[in-house]
Amino acid sequence: MFCRNCGKELIGSPEICPGCGARPMRGNSFCSNCGAPTTPLTRICYKCGVRVVGGVEAGLQEISWFQRHLNWTALLALVGSYALGLPGGLAIGFGWPAAVAGAVTAGVVGFVILVLTWGWVLMRKNRSLWWLLLALFVPFGFLAIFLLENRSR
Ligand SMILES: [Zn+2]
Numbered sequence: 001m002f003c004r005n006c007g008k009e010l011i012g013s014p015e016i017c018p019g020c021g022a023r024p025m026r027g028n029s030f031c032s033n034c035g036a037p038t039t040p041l042t043r044i045c046y047k048c049g050v051r052v053v054g055g056v057e058a059g060l061q062e063i064s065w066f067q068r069h070l071n072w073t074a075l076l077a078l079v080g081s082y083a084l085g086l087p088g089g090l091a092i093g094f095g096w097p098a099a100v101a102g103a104v105t106a107g108v109v110g111f112v113i114l115v116l117t118w119g120w121v122l123m124r125k126n127r128s129l130w131w132l133l134l135a136l137f138v139p140f141g142f143l144a145i146f147l148l149e150n151r152s153r
Pocket residue numbers: 003004005006007008017018019020021022024
């Protein structure tokens with residue numbers, strides 16, 4: 001096995017890792033079966049397909065609400081960016097030149113927040129960043145992600 005904390009290959013299943021001094025199954029940085037890097041949220045090792053245990057349960061208590069509710073985080077970012085972008089759209093629509101610059105800036109900020117949040121969510125979900133294109137060009141692209149999530153479970 002491999003130490004889940006430091007990735008060192010271990011002989012047998014020692015209580016304490018000789019490499020880092022921690023309990024090998026308490027970490028969450030490496031797969032215990034093949035030593036591939038993992039994140040605290042990894043449940044299935046991407047390299048060998050083995051279900052990784054130990055650190056996951058401990059890690060779940062430490063992660064934030066946003067990490068536990070990825071779909072809601074994505075939805076919040078979408079709604080937030082629309083709320084920021086709406087004044088820009090209205091200012092252009094009503095032809096208020098003085099308001100346009102500030103409102104458009106808010107819209108750009110909202111867009112950046114949306115891209116960053118969705119990129120982060122997609123990486124957490126181990127999904128391709130191509131989903132970002134769907135999210136941006138199809139207003140309700142997030143629905144596709146919801147559906148995909150439900151199908152894969
Ligand atoms: Zn170690």
